Every structure is written in structure tokens, then in C-alpha cells.
Amino acid sequence: MRPATATAAICYGPRRSSLEGLARVAGARWPVEECFQQAKNEAGMDDYQVRTWRGWYAHVTLSMLALAWLAVMRAEAKRGLRPR
Numbered sequence: 001m002r003p004a005t006a007t008a009a010i011c012y013g014p015r016r017s018s019l020e021g022l023a024r025v026a027g028a029r030w031p032v033e034e035c036f037q038q039a040k041n042e043a044g045m046d047d048y049q050v051r052t053w054r055g056w057y058a059h060v061t062l063s064m065l066a067l068a069w070l071a072v073m074r075a076e077a078k079r080g081l082r083p084r
Contacts, residue, residue, distance in 0.1 A: 035067075043067040 013022060039045040045063035050056050076082075 039063055039067045042070055 036045070043063040043066040045060060045067075048056060048059040
């Protein structure tokens with residue numbers, strides 16, 4: 001059985017770590033998780049069948065590129081700029 005994340009961080013982290021520091025690091029994970037969820041929903045990052053590492057890498061790279069393009073287009077639309 002795997003220990004809970006907070007318990008593992010307290011038990012296995014450096015002795016000089018403060019509880020506030022551990023909470024800050026644990027909270028920093030959520031924006032990354034949200035980015036991956038957005039990539040799955042909007043750019044199809046999870047729509048692949050893993051057969052080779054090269055195929056997986058190409059698919060994920062193109063999905064992240066598509067997500068970046070969508071983010072730029074969304075930001076330009078919010079500012080009222082015309083699409084390129």
C-alpha cells in the first residue's frame with residue numbers, strides 16, 4: 001500500500017523542510033495537472049495507442065503544439081485581435 005502524498009512528503013522529505021514549504025510544493029502540482037487535462041480535452045493528447053516510444057513522443061509533441069496554438073488564438077481573441 002502506497003502512503004498518502006502528504007505523509008510521504010513529511011516522512012521522506014529533507015529534515016529542514018517546513019510544513020508550509022511542503023504545502024507550497026504540493027499545491028504547485030495542480031496547474032500542471034490542469035494543463036494536462038486541458039490538453040487531453042482540447043488537443044486529443046490521450047487519443048493514441050502506444051505501440052512505440054517514437055509514435056507516442058510524436059503524438060504528445062504535436063498535441064502540446066496544438067494546445068499552445070489554441071492558447072495563443074484564445075489570448076488574441078480576448079484582446080480583440082484578428083486571427084493570423
